[in-house]
Amino acid sequence: MPRRNFPFRFSPTGLRGLEPSATLLINERVNDLWRKGHWVYHLGFGESRFPVHPKIAQALRDNAHQHQYLPSLGVYELREKIASFYEKRFHISASPDSIIVGPGSKALIYALLLALDGELMLPTPSWVSYQPQAHLTGKRVNWIHSTPEEGWELKLSAVEDAVEEARRKWGNPGIVLLNSPNNPTGRMLPSTFIKAFAQYAREQELIVLSDEIYGLVEHGSVKHYSIARDYPEGSVVLGGLSKHLSLGGWRLGVAIFPSTRAGAQALEAVRSIASETWSASTAPVQFAALMAYGMDPDVWDYIQLCTHLHAIRTKYLWRNLTEMGIRAPQPEGAFYLFPDFGRWRRPLARLGIHTDAQLALFLLDEFQLATLPGSVFGAPASALALRLSSSYLDMETSEQAQTLVDAVLAGVSDATLLQEFHPNMNAAIKQFQRFIDSLESDATS
Ligand SMILES: Cc1ncc(COP(=O)(O)O)c(C=O)c1O
Structure with missing residues (x-):
C-alpha cells in the first residue's frame, strides 16, 4: 500500500503544530455562502480598499519597462526618499543605508525572526501572522497578558512579568513585538508608555520590532509615536504602503534599522536572507513607490482623506456597538474593533456557544455577520472576543470605494456619508442589534 501523501514528506520543524487558522475556516464559509448566492456582511476582511492614487498609478505605468533585478536592499533613491519621509512624518532619524525594501513588511518580519536570536514576546492580542511566523522560524512565543476588562491595554508591568517568567523558565526572551496603531x-500606544518601555527595553537589552504599518492611519487623541525616537539603537521599524495607500497587493514594505554597527549587522543578515529568497522587490513597484514616498502634496492629501474615511466608518461602528452595551476599546487608529461578548456568557452558553470560534460561526450562520475569533490573535477563546474590520462594507467594489472618495471631495458631510452611503454598514449594525436583542430576551425569559 502506498504511504500516505506519497511521495511527499514534510519538514517537522516548521509545519508541525501549524494549524490551519480559524481565519481560513471563516473565509471558506463566507466563500461558500457567496457561491450559493447568500448575503454576508463581511467584517472579517482587513484590507484597505481605496483606489490607487492616480499619480501613483501613472508612476507604475511609466515604469512598466523596468525589468532588471534590483539590489536586495532596494533602489537607493527610494531608500533616500523613505528616510526623508520617516524623518518628516514619524520624526525618526533614518539613514538610507539603514533601510531595506522588501515584498511587504510581512516578509521582512519573517526574515528578521529568522535572523535574530531569542524568544518572541507577543502582547495579547496580536496580529495573526506573528505567532505562526515565530513557529515557522523555530521561535518560542511568550504571551504578554492583557484583559478585556482593561480594554486589552498593554501595560509595562505585564511586559516585565512576562519577561521575568520567561527567564525564570530558563528562556531567552530577546525580542518584543510592538504594534501601534494596533x-x-x-x-x-501613547508616548508616555513608549518612553517608559524604551527605558526598560534598554536596561533589559531587548530588541524591539516596531510594526508601525498603520502609523499614518491614526484618528484619535493619541498621536502616533515611534519607539525609534527613544530607543533608536534597539528598534527596527516596520512599515509599507499597504494600509495608508491601500497598496497591499503591490507588496512593498520597509524595515528601518538602527544606524549603529549592530544595526548594520542585523540589516546585513536580513539582506542575505532577501538575496537568497525573494532577491529584491518588484522593479516597477519600487520606481512607482518613489511617488508614494515623495511627499507629493496631492498624495499626502489623499492619505489624509482615506484616513478620514477609515476614521468615521470605524468610529461609527464602534459608537453603535457601544450603545448596544457591547464592550470594545475605543479605536484610535487602523480600521479594527475588538469587542468581547463576555457580558452575555450565560445566554450564549445556553446556545452551546462557549468559545469565540463558536460565536463567530454562529454570527455567520444566523446573522450573516462574518467576523474573526479573538483567539487567532492570541486572546483566550473563553473571552468571547471578535475582531471586526470596518474596511470592507460599502467598499465591496472599487467603484463603491471611488464613490466614497468622490463624495468627500464634493464636500458631503460625515453624517450624510454615514447615513446615505453606507447601507451595508447600517444593515450590519441592525444585525448586531437583533443578535443582542435575542440574547437579552433569552436572559430575561
Ligand atoms: C499589523 C500588521 N502588520 C503587518 C501587516 C502586513 O503588511 P504587508 O502588506 O506590508 O505585508 C499587516 C497586514 O494585514 C498587519 O495588519
Whole structure:
C-alpha cells in the first residue's frame, strides 16, 4: 500500500503544530455562502480598499519597462526618499543605508525572526501572522497578558512579568513585538508608555520590532509615536504602503534599522536572507513607490482623506456597538474593533456557544455577520472576543470605494456619508442589534 501523501514528506520543524487558522475556516464559509448566492456582511476582511492614487498609478505605468533585478536592499533613491519621509512624518532619524525594501513588511518580519536570536514576546492580542511566523522560524512565543476588562491595554508591568517568567523558565526572551496603531484592537500606544518601555527595553537589552504599518492611519487623541525616537539603537521599524495607500497587493514594505554597527549587522543578515529568497522587490513597484514616498502634496492629501474615511466608518461602528452595551476599546487608529461578548456568557452558553470560534460561526450562520475569533490573535477563546474590520462594507467594489472618495471631495458631510452611503454598514449594525436583542430576551425569559 502506498504511504500516505506519497511521495511527499514534510519538514517537522516548521509545519508541525501549524494549524490551519480559524481565519481560513471563516473565509471558506463566507466563500461558500457567496457561491450559493447568500448575503454576508463581511467584517472579517482587513484590507484597505481605496483606489490607487492616480499619480501613483501613472508612476507604475511609466515604469512598466523596468525589468532588471534590483539590489536586495532596494533602489537607493527610494531608500533616500523613505528616510526623508520617516524623518518628516514619524520624526525618526533614518539613514538610507539603514533601510531595506522588501515584498511587504510581512516578509521582512519573517526574515528578521529568522535572523535574530531569542524568544518572541507577543502582547495579547496580536496580529495573526506573528505567532505562526515565530513557529515557522523555530521561535518560542511568550504571551504578554492583557484583559478585556482593561480594554486589552498593554501595560509595562505585564511586559516585565512576562519577561521575568520567561527567564525564570530558563528562556531567552530577546525580542518584543510592538504594534501601534494596533491590529486587532485599534488602540495606540501613547508616548508616555513608549518612553517608559524604551527605558526598560534598554536596561533589559531587548530588541524591539516596531510594526508601525498603520502609523499614518491614526484618528484619535493619541498621536502616533515611534519607539525609534527613544530607543533608536534597539528598534527596527516596520512599515509599507499597504494600509495608508491601500497598496497591499503591490507588496512593498520597509524595515528601518538602527544606524549603529549592530544595526548594520542585523540589516546585513536580513539582506542575505532577501538575496537568497525573494532577491529584491518588484522593479516597477519600487520606481512607482518613489511617488508614494515623495511627499507629493496631492498624495499626502489623499492619505489624509482615506484616513478620514477609515476614521468615521470605524468610529461609527464602534459608537453603535457601544450603545448596544457591547464592550470594545475605543479605536484610535487602523480600521479594527475588538469587542468581547463576555457580558452575555450565560445566554450564549445556553446556545452551546462557549468559545469565540463558536460565536463567530454562529454570527455567520444566523446573522450573516462574518467576523474573526479573538483567539487567532492570541486572546483566550473563553473571552468571547471578535475582531471586526470596518474596511470592507460599502467598499465591496472599487467603484463603491471611488464613490466614497468622490463624495468627500464634493464636500458631503460625515453624517450624510454615514447615513446615505453606507447601507451595508447600517444593515450590519441592525444585525448586531437583533443578535443582542435575542440574547437579552433569552436572559430575561
Ligand atoms: C499589523 C500588521 N502588520 C503587518 C501587516 C502586513 O503588511 P504587508 O502588506 O506590508 O505585508 C499587516 C497586514 O494585514 C498587519 O495588519
